[in-house]
Amino acid sequence: MxxxxxxxxxxxxxxxxxxxxxxxxxxxxxxxxxxxxxxxxxxxxxxxxxxxxxxxxxxxxxxxxxxxxxxxxxHGREDHSFRWGMGWFIFSEVMFFAAFFGALYYVRVISVPELGNDMHKLLYPDFSASWPLQTGPGINTPYQAMGAWGLPAINTLILLSSGATLTWAHWGLLSGSRRQLTVGLGATVLLGFLFLGLQLYEYSHAMHELGLSLAAGAYGMTFFMLTGFHGMHVLLGAIMLSVMWLRVQRGHFSAEHHFAFEAAAWYWHFVDVVWLILFVFVYWL
Missing domain, CATH: 1.10.287 (Helix Hairpins)
Incomplete structure (x- = not known):
């Protein structure tokens, strides 16, 4: 009964x-x-x-x-609802970033080559159809594109490491090792805030030394929109995991009941995947 x-x-x-x-x-x-x-x-x-x-x-x-x-x-049915709710929330975030990646694709693959063809030479005789854009309407000062193999590559390693420490913490929770859970989760939070600190330094370097800003044409707008919104999601994920760490200190969660921790972990792994795609299409290619 x-x-x-x-x-x-x-x-x-x-x-x-x-x-x-x-x-x-x-x-x-x-x-x-x-x-x-x-x-x-x-x-x-x-x-x-x-x-x-x-x-x-x-x-x-x-x-x-x-x-x-x-x-x-x-009980069981509420847990089922929470899982569906978190799944749809992450799906909405996938669509959010898909819109910005779609804008990057349209500008880079469709719009820029179209504006550089012979038909548009009369309208924009000085336009050069290359990426990142260095000429064109709205670009008044020269700038340099952000390279992939400096700080962005380090941040990629940091986020990948944070995903590994979070998985290790989850294993500790499932096996009943509270110390492994605490250390792994704490390391994940620290790596997340380290990522954000380095991104702020990257932004300062981009604006003051590379001349890169939102006014730097389509490249500047897509760069800061994608990396900026991703940074906001990293901040939200780091706050969520910080709350999970505080709850662990109070003895919350068990191997059988820990969906709040699991939901935060889902979100963090989603943020990791988005960064990998962003690193390839914004920094590398």
């Missing part, structure tokens, strides 16, 4: 205030961004307020879910 009850019971939480709090946070962020871009007073204050409300919502909402899980309110 107990097994049947666990299979048919589905926990429905009480009405929550967190969705409306999240809506308020997004409103403040959007308004603050619009005011800041237009140099209107209180724009930065609106952004700061929006980020503060957003953090409050995230800690509060996920805290409620953690407390419900620790209270034993989730």
């Amino acid at each position: 107990m097994e049947h009850s666990e299979q048919t019971h589905y926990f429905v939480p009480d009405p929550s205030r967190w969705p409306i709090v999240g809506s308020l946070a997004l409103f403040c962020l959007g308004l603050g961004a619009a005011l800041t871009v237009n140099s209107v007073a209180f724009g930065k204050l609106g952004l700061l307020l929006g980020f503060g409300i957003l953090l409050w919502m995230l800690f509060g909402w996920f805290g409620d879910v953690i407390r419900e899980s620790l209270a034993g309110r989730y």
Whole structure:
């Protein structure tokens, strides 16, 4: 009877205030961004307020879910829903990056060769159909493209290593070794923040020494959009894994029940795969 009850019971939480709090946070962020871009007073204050409300919502909402899980309110069917939810979330992220990689493909493989053919020579006589673009409308200052085998290659090794340490931590969780779990997860978090630190240094080098910015034509825009959004995802993943590490210190998770850890690991491995594709098509080729 107990097994049947666990299979048919589905926990429905009480009405929550967190969705409306999240809506308020997004409103403040959007308004603050619009005011800041237009140099209107209180724009930065609106952004700061929006980020503060957003953090409050995230800690509060996920805290409620953690407390419900620790209270034993989730059974097999809830776990099934969580897995589907995380899977669709990652799929939406795949489509998000697919749009930017599609834009890079269109510009590099279709648009640039088209603008360089004989038909367009009358309109753009000085245009050179090469990648990265060095001539054309909107490119007022010369710049250098970012090479692949310096800092980007080091960052690639760092992210691949972080995937290995995370898998090692997962093995420790499955085998009951809390020390292996703690060390492996902590190393993953440190490697993630090291990646972000080196990327900030790379951006500084690109802007001040290579002359590379968002104003550097299609190459500059696609470079910073792809690497910048990926960096934001690395930051989010590192924060998620940091929370998992803190939960491990409190004795959370077991070999049988640890989907929160597993979901964060899925996300981190997704970030790793995106970087490998990005490294090949943005830096290398």
